Amino acid sequence: MYFLFQTRPYLSTQQPLKQPHRPEKITDMEREPMFQKQLTQSDVGKLNRLVVPKQHAVNYFPVIDSGNERKIRTTLLSFEDELGKCWSFRYSYWSSSQSYVLTKGWSRFVKEKGLGVGDFVFFERHREDNDRFFIGCRWRASAGTGVTTQVQDNGVAHRVAMVDGSSEQSEKPPMGDSRRLRLFGVNVNLD
Amino acid sequence: MYFLFQTRPYLSTQQPLKQPHRPEKITDMEREPMFQKQLTQSDVGKLNRLVVPKQHAVNYFPVIDSGNERKIRTTLLSFEDELGKCWSFRYSYWSSSQSYVLTKGWSRFVKEKGLGVGDFVFFERHREDNDRFFIGCRWRASAGTGVTTQVQDNGVAHRVAMVDGSSEQSEKPPMGDSRRLRLFGVNVNLD
DNA sequence: GGTTGGACCTGGCGA
DNA sequence: GTCGCCAGGTCCAAC
Numbered sequence: 396m397y398f399l400f401q402t403r404p405y406l407s408t409q410q411p412l413k414q415p416h417r418p419e420k421i422t423d424m425e426r427e428p429m430f431q432k433q434l435t436q437s438d439v440g441k442l443n444r445l446v447v448p449k450q451h452a453v454n455y456f457p458v459i460d461s462g463n464e465r466k467i468r469t470t471l472l473s474f475e476d477e478l479g480k481c482w483s484f485r486y487s488y489w490s491s492s493q494s495y496v497l498t499k500g501w502s503r504f505v506k507e508k509g510l511g512v513g514d515f516v517f518f519e520r521h522r523e524d525n526d527r528f529f530i531g532c533r534w535r536a537s538a539g540t541g542v543t544t545q546v547q548d549n550g551v552a553h554r555v556a557m558v559d560g561s562s563e564q565s566e567k568p569p570m571g572d573s574r575r576l577r578l579f580g581v582n583v584n585l586d
Numbered sequence: 587m588y589f590l591f592q593t594r595p596y597l598s599t600q601q602p603l604k605q606p607h608r609p610e611k612i613t614d615m616e617r618e619p620m621f622q623k624q625l626t627q628s629d630v631g632k633l634n635r636l637v638v639p640k641q642h643a644v645n646y647f648p649v650i651d652s653g654n655e656r657k658i659r660t661t662l663l664s665f666e667d668e669l670g671k672c673w674s675f676r677y678s679y680w681s682s683s684q685s686y687v688l689t690k691g692w693s694r695f696v697k698e699k700g701l702g703v704g705d706f707v708f709f710e711r712h713r714e715d716n717d718r719f720f721i722g723c724r725w726r727a728s729a730g731t732g733v734t735t736q737v738q739d740n741g742v743a744h745r746v747a748m749v750d751g752s753s754e755q756s757e758k759p760p761m762g763d764s765r766r767l768r769l770f771g772v773n774v775n776l777d
Numbered sequence: 778g779g780t781t782g783g784a785c786c787t788g789g790c791g792a
Numbered sequence: 793g794t795c796g797c798c799a800g801g802t803c804c805a806a807c
Binding site: 435436437438440442446448449492493494 | 796797798799800801
Binding site for chain 3: 489499
């Protein structure tokens, strides 16, 4: 298993970067898995939020709720993706539903990565610097196929399922010119 | 016309009471009708809200909207039912639809009373203490029958239509043992 | 005005 | 039967 980090500047037309790139290559040994989640309809739909399972939230993310009044119930978390791009999400506890959620910024991540129901998002952290987080996604493998890889086309991800040695493009997100597609890495498997 | 208030404690398995019982018997003379509404599909369906006709809302309920900013647009209203049980509903003005609604808690009332489309809910208040509200419901009379009465079975309401002097049980909510049914009163008619 | 995000709410379900 | 979690909703303010 390997994880290739891109070193050239990332060109995004969607949002300015809030933090500088960290172009240094991060090895697999330097990162440790935290958790992953298979995305539900509401995680990728119009609700613009990801529900973080409580056990993972309290295990790995900063404390934002302890039942005490006056305790901070929201904060900003930053994650680096495979490209070194930094994603900042608002992280909150919703007492009404007793759930931990990532909100602001999440919908952009879903859109740019082309995530859908059944896909996975995984979270990692730096082994030494536990406050340095990483985020990645893994598309649900098509039935009967082998590896599913990410492909980047001018900043927009597409899914490519390897089927019997041929490359089959998914129907979403909308396709560009497939000849300009460029592979940047395979997905890790936390299972 | 009479209205019998139950004096024994009400046993609910659904939610703890947020306000104490008022077991004293309230006579018909002490209450005055405010308004009633025949329930629509959305009043009893999955929307979990009752639309309060504007004229009644502004006439009888606390002011929650005047178009001014910083004005409270939501509050909590409590109503006593025939059992002395207290029902609290969130009362709001929805500017998007320009309507007054009862939301939180309403679905429980619908379920426990077994209300359906065409049934009636009526609202009353104490003649002296105008801030003390009462709520009741009246099931839509079956075609061609006379009086429709409420029957209570361990905290869950059932409807009983008096048909030619015999008692005919409705199909909803699910029946318990009919021999344990106990009549506690007839419904008032605000028409 | 359409979209995003913030704060709500509720039913279903499993422990 | 009860309770906690969470998937899937709501409204609405801000942008």
